[in-house]
Amino acid sequence: MSNDRRKPYPFDDIEARWQAHWEEQQTFHVLNPGEPGFDPSRPKYYVLDMFPYPSGTGLHVGHPEGYTATDILGRYKRMCGYNVLHPMGWDAFGLPAEQYAIRTGQHPAVTTAQNIANFKAQLKRIGFGYDWQREVNTTDPGYYKWTQWIFLQLYHSWFNPETNRAEPISTYTGEEPARVRLAYVSEAPVNWCQELGTVLANEEVTDGKSEVGGHPVERRPMRQWMLRITAYAQRLIDELEGLDWPESIRSLQRNWIGRSEGAEVHFQVADLERRITVFTTRPDTLYGATYLVIAPENRIIDEITTEEQWPAVREYRERTARKSDLERTELAKEKSGVWTGAFAVNPVNGEKIPIWIADYVLLGYGTGAIMAVPAHDERDLEFARKFALPIREVVSPEPRLGLGGSSPCSAEPLECFAGEGYAVNSGPLDGLPTDEAKREISRRLEAEGLGYKTVNFKLRDWLFSRQRYWGEPFPVIWDYGEHSAVSEAELPVTPPAMVDFKPSGTPEPPLSKDADWVRYSDTARRETNTMPQWAGSCWYYLRYIDAQNADRFVSKDAEQYWMGGDKPGGVDLYVGGTEHAVLHLMYARFWHKVLFDLGHVSTPEPFQRLVNQGLILGEDGVKMSKSRGNVVNPDDVILQYGADSLRCYEMFMGPLKDAKPWSMTGVEGVFRFLARVWRLVMEENQAGEWVLGKVAETEPDKAARKVIHATIKKVTEDIEDLAFNTAISQMMIFVNHFTGVTPRPVSAIRTLLQVLNPFAPHLACELWDTLNQRFPGPQGDLADQPWPAYDPQFLVEDEVELVLQVNGKIRDKIVVQLDAKNAEIEAAAMASPKIQEWTAGKPVRKVIVVPGKLVNIVL
């Protein structure tokens, strides 16, 4: 006798069988236009998951949340008659994979292959309907050949400000094409992470620490590849408008791009032929500028610092440089700085004001120099107070007639007023409201060549090279100090199969250790940097469309079919976590726009509709983490309750977008529901075998029919709204109803299985087949059956219960004919004994009748 507890239903047997069936039949393989058997009359639906990073730890329960949602949509749309593209792949280059390889002492190619095999097996165990023939792997030479090819497109093009789009570099008529290419080399201070042995993009650094591993990051000047994403800043903001994306993500992107309107103003350095340009969003406060501040890294400091101040300035710059970004932000509470000994001349009033350096001014933003207006900027005020610099009020919250404001050079502490108001102490601007004052001062500055209106962005160009082994090599060579692209025919540029791929701990990339590989010709050497992790994920959704194409990154026809179509076009639904709000989602938009401008893709935006699934928390209500020991492994859940239970539970937990805590007893509840579905059809015989139960070809009665059609309606609408939790609730209501009905009508059960199929496909397919063996039914797999339609006539009753209220409080209920006239309803309501009791002796002021709902009697 088995010591196994009897399973309420044999999910393990069913699930393995159907997964094998889908694989054998290639059920979820979808054809491209032009392929034999392709049906062009069907509309397309492209439903995309954010492909996973195949880490060594395998899937966690967060992965299947989004994946189940898209799988439901995919299976549903398929039943609705769409050609559904639902692919999966691996984002396998990058730091964590390489760190993992180093830790386990294996080559990243080996560990990556293992991790992918593991992930893939896990995904298959959940029964996702992916078209595995379209699987992509960013580390596959057949894939990154095209990543490199896209890099060449960037390299060979420039952004034409006239046309506001990328064009081939051949249309550039200027002197120095190297200065305008979308991919270019720059020597600038970058985020160097000693621990990881590489530089990082701004987006990969938070609070002065690396996103990966949380290691300290310092600024150091290095020669690096950059992508000119800033050229697209405005379009990246503007074109968010038409997208069906969560407002939070759009605002995060806007925020990151950080557009601000203002002016650049030139300040002459006193006694020197040199000017300093500052950027300000408040040119109207120019009369209140009492000193300038320059970022410590700004080279102009070398030219203006006086001899007496040099030691102090040098000491301060060295101290700042030694500070990591982390320290710099942590110590932000306390302002620090040094006077350069120099003065600048305020262009509007000729006043000599001191020039300071301070690390609260950042080199990378604006011009790396500011005019300080302590009366109207918190940071400037703090600094001015610390160093006893003058504070002058030039904006008043209220309009002031005649003279006013504080004494012109008062250094007395006053409240910082950073809002908009009216100009004071500002010569010709006096009395003007802030917005007019801004316009007026800009006009005057421009007329005299002292400045101009401009727009500034927080967004910087994308630092695109890494000093690591596990990434795409650049298709670039260096000859006599000049870079040039290799020809397309030489792609892919594969990295050498190195044994020693560890970072050297210096900015020298590991690839440079292989002299044979580096040597390209007698004089030319290969670029030894590699691309960052984000490169491969910037365009993978395009490769799925035509994953095997050896001649193009994606064929034109296939691209137009899957990405084109109705107006906005692009991927129809993209589901993934918020963590990619500004990194992947902005980089991908940028690349896509370049490809669009160059005529390689047919839409300006890649992802039409974006949905973020919420975080799944541990049972203790906090984020799952190894250290807390609250991580749930999907494999364990499948082992105990089956894949269908895992899928349904993750959808039943709550709204897709919300964060929600895991609950094992909740899984059990959903499991019980699926077992009830099973027993709707099957029962155990004396021998303990599952056999067909009390099912018959009978007509459902009226109540049953109502449940059937209400379920079709609710599930259909809820899937469209991604409200899977309530769709499942409705199916539970269906099952609860039919549990009490014998014999159970076959037609009703079939309908249930059709709508259940996207959620619990193994169970639904199994029961569908079982029914078909006994009762002749529709041919073919359940996956290919049409989605059922509901008939509204079965949803309406001829009688309806109305709530009777007196002054808004419920006092009674009555049943009336659906088509009863308002007057009849009112009469029936007034006739109710309870209503008479409550209204006794009081005049009725008003009666509100809402047909089908209620009657409210107002006294």
Add this chain to the structure above:
RNA sequence: GGCGGUGUGGCGAAAUGGCAGACGCAGCAGACUUAAAAUCUGCUUCCCUUCGGGGAGUGCGGGUUCGAGUCCCGCCGCCGCUACCA
């Protein structure tokens, strides 16, 4: 500090401005069973009750409305992201 989200039973949650708490978990009771598990049936927001019913209730305070969880104004708490961005 900024932006976004969110507040409803013991818990996860549900409610086109119209019966608050569907559905599920947990709990209680009953059936079946020698017994337990499983399964099935019923109850389950809180307070009062003479068991007929009555009152309160969706973070807090106002407002609009015949009627507000839902709309408007003002607060408070929690979560996430971001932050010397001039």
